[in-house]
Amino acid sequence: MDDKTPRYSFPLEESIGYLLRMTHRSFARAVQKEISPRGVTIGMWYFLRILWEEDGLTQRELSQRVEMMEPTTATALRNMEERNFVRRVRNPIDKRKVNIYLTDEGRALREVMLPQARAINQAALAGVAAEDIASLRRVLCQMRANLGPGEPIEEL
Known part of the structure; x- marks a missing residue:
């Protein structure tokens, strides 16, 4: 083995x-491509997905669910608030906390965007057998469990 031959190999496709x-x-x-005409960025998308399932989370809970650093979450929420997708409300019990609620406009996005997301998933899975899709879900869940949820990231 000469100096130019890599000692280890791990091709990207593997x-x-x-x-x-x-x-x-x-x-x-x-x-x-589907959400941008409505003023939604991919970063906002992740927060909307969580809020559509569980509205009224605190900013910290939302950060944890999306696995984003809190300053990144604060920036995204500020942008979402400017677009009238969410409103921030000081928690009446613990004034240090801020709860995030969807506005009517933010809630209405669900009826348009979730069908688009479902269509993208269906397009991606075209030609894949149902048993392979079920297996893929199991494998991905197992991989995540093996690696753990990880640390929040800073960037969107």
Whole structure:
């Protein structure tokens, strides 16, 4: 083995992490294309998805659910508030906390955007057998459990 021959080899196409990242980026581009006409960024999308399921979370809870750093969450929420998608309300019991609520406009986005997200998922899974989809879900959940939820990230 000479100095130019790598000691270890791990081609990108063999890396599950790389394949997942590239697939995620493809999903993100497809979603962004659909949501941007309504003034929603991909970063906002993640927060809306959580709030559509559980409105009124505190800012900290929302950060934890999306796995974003709190300053990043604060910036996203400020942008969402400017677009009238959410409103922040001081918690009446603990004044240090701020609860995040969808506005009527933010809530209405669900009826338009979730069908678009479902269509993107269906397009991505075209030609994939139902049992393979079920297996993929199990494998992804197991991989996440193996690696743990991770630390929040700073950037959207």
